Amino acid sequence: MLNLFKNLRLYFAYFYIGLKNSISYKTDVLLILIFRLATSLIMILIWTAIYLNSNVQKINGFSLSFIYIYMFMFMPIVTIVSLNLYNLISQDIKNGGIAINMIRSVNYSLQLFFSSIGENIIYVLFVSLPLIAIILFFVHVDIGFISLVFLAIEFILAIIFFSIFDFLIGISSIYLVDLSGLSQMIYNIIYFLGGGIIPIIFFPTQIKNILMLLPFQMLGFTEIATMLNIISTHTILTSIAVTIFSIFILFIATTVFWRKAVKKLSSIGG
Amino acid sequence: MGILDEIAYILNRQYYAWKSFIAYRLSALLWFFNNSFTAVASYVSITVIYAISSGINGWSYYQLLMLSSTVNMITGLLYYFLNPNLSHELLAGQLDPALSRPFNKLSILISDNIGVWSFGSVLSNLLIAVYALAHLHLAISFIISYIILLILGTAGFGFFMLIMLFIAYKFIKSEEFVWRMIDFANTAGDYPINIYGNLIGIAIFSLLIPVGLASYFPALALFGRLSLNYFILIILVNIAIILFSYKIFNLLLRSYNSGGG
Structure with a gap:
């Protein structure tokens, strides 16, 4: 931890490089943003069609x-x-x-972490936060202090969990060479398990219970449910505990895998 | 080079791609399993939707399953034939050895870096499609119409994505948005495109991003909901897209600068 603070200026440089990288591909960033928002719109239109055809106000207790x-x-x-x-x-x-990045005096995983925060910050500042604020303003959601604390914990845990998970997937490219398709598919699986296509509350009870015991619910479902106050404090605490446990397991697995992968890497490098 | 040489070249490349893929057994198994999940996800999603609601107006459970597996198969095929890193390789000038071969440039590009891993998606969705078909009891003429439109539509959509990869290389210098677009098209194509607006939805997903021509209209033909006039019109639109795209592809290919400058 001391090292982290000591090298903070160095890590900020990685953050800055990441930020500059994302700014240099303006059109790509803009198009990705458009497709992300368009995907949300598509999901809304699909669910509108489902609600209209079912001719009901609520499905599983939830309105359109x-x-x-x-x-x-x-x-x-x-x-x-x-x-x-x-x-x-x-x-x-x-x-x-x-090879070059690993011989530097700063931690490789933290280099990547700060660099990717730099690449992501544009999306967060100019799309995510304004959009969430606008929605919360229009739907008049009153988030209490306890919920805010829970939200902060959920966001921090989710970022840690998905960063370690990404790191694990990333280092698997030492073995798999080309990750482009695999990563997209894994993203789709997580998106599905995290409630991106069908909100977890719509699944049959048994499947819902299983999905709530997976850390992927932290991709978005738990945060939204906390903001909108649709899950109990007990469920929120269970979700947080599940994520902490998953981070712990994933961290050990990633460390072991990383040590093995580095050996393979050095055997490639000579 | 004649057409037979072109086919022999493509098949030859397939053979070596599969051999090198199978050489890494564990990796191959993982990729197959991972890619088969698209079929599982669609199956579960549609089953849940029909369990908690009346589903989509005018579409039965099995019909929607058929539509969804069709679009997932097409996406799997796109990943199979189109190299996800094509823009990147064009930017880095890494295609010189491949493009100097004495074959049609299109044959070279679709067999340069075959995504064997995506075959898991094609295969699993094919199984879902067969399962849905078995419950639909459709006339053979409808199935033939479906296959005709499916082949033409997939070719048209494939050409469209190839051009997008070249546009990404030429003007944007990054290809990530193209894969986001495929993902978006896949999500949208999982459901009937008329739910996004009878006119606007169909126009966007037929002419702007032609995923509907490869999935929605073949599905309509399969369920006997496409009149002969529309059937012919869709064939003509597909052929026009293929010819136009091929012309644009050749133009864009000229803009490629080799690694040597």
């Missing part, structure tokens, strides 16, 4: 307006908690930059 809020909030939250670290690691491994 809840779906609107849920779907518009999901993507901004995913953008905040998911840093896409695997892209940076995969590129580093492919172009050999990992």
Whole structure:
């Protein structure tokens, strides 16, 4: 931890490089943003068609307006908690930059972490936060102090969990060489399990209970449910405990895997 | 080079791609499992939707399952034939050895970096499609119409994505948005495109991003909801897209600068 503070200025440089990288691909960033928002819109139109055809006010106790809020909030939250670290690691491994980055006096995983925060900050500041604020303003959601504390904990845990998860996926490219398709597919799986297509509350009870015991609910569902006050404090605490436990397990697995992967890497590098 | 040489070249590349893929057994198994999940996700989503609601107006459970598996198969095929890193390779000038081969440039590009891993998605969604078909009891003529539109639509959509990758190379210098676009098209195409607006939805997903031509209209033909006039019109639109895209592809290919400058 002391090292982290000592090298904070260095890590800020990585953050700045990440930020400059994302700004230099303005059109790409803009188009990705458009497709992210358009995906939310598509999900809303699909659910509107389902509600209209069912001719009911509520499905499983939730109205169509809840779906609107849920779907518009999901993507901004995913953008905040998911840093896409695997892209940076995969590129580093492919172009050999990992060897140079690893001999530097700063921690490699933290280099990546700060760099990806820099790349993501544009999306967060200009899309996610304004969009969440606008939605909360229009739907008059009153978030209490306790909920705010829970939200802060959930966001921090989610960022930690998905960063370690991304790191694990990223270092697997040492074995798999090309990650481009795999990472997209894994993203789709997490998106589905995290309630991006169907909110977790709509699943049958048994499946819902299983999904709530997976850390992927932190991708967006738990945060939205906390903001809108639709889950109990007990459920929130269980979700937090599940995520902390998952971080612990994932951290050990990633450390072991990383040590093995580094050996393979050095055998490639000579 | 004749057409038979082109086919032999493409098949040859497939053979070596599969051989090198299978050489890493564990990796191959992981990729297959991972990609099969698209079928599972669609199946579960549609099953949950029909369990808690009346579903989509005018579409039965099995019909929607058929539509969804069709679009997922197409996406799987796109990942199979189109190299996800094409823009990146074009930017880095890494295609010189491939493009100097004495074959059609299109044959080279679709077999340069075959995404064997995405075959898991194609196969699992094919199984779902067969399962849905078995419950739909459709006339053979409808199935043939479906296959015709599916082949033409997939070719058109594939050409469209290829051009997008070249545009990404030429003007944007990054290809990530193209894969976001495929993802977006896949999500939208999972459901009937008329729910996004009878006119606007169909126009956007047929002409702007032609995923509907590859999935929605073949599905309509399969369920006997496409009149002969519309059937012919969709074929003509697909052919026009393919020819136009091929022309644009050749133009854009000229803009490629090799690694040597």
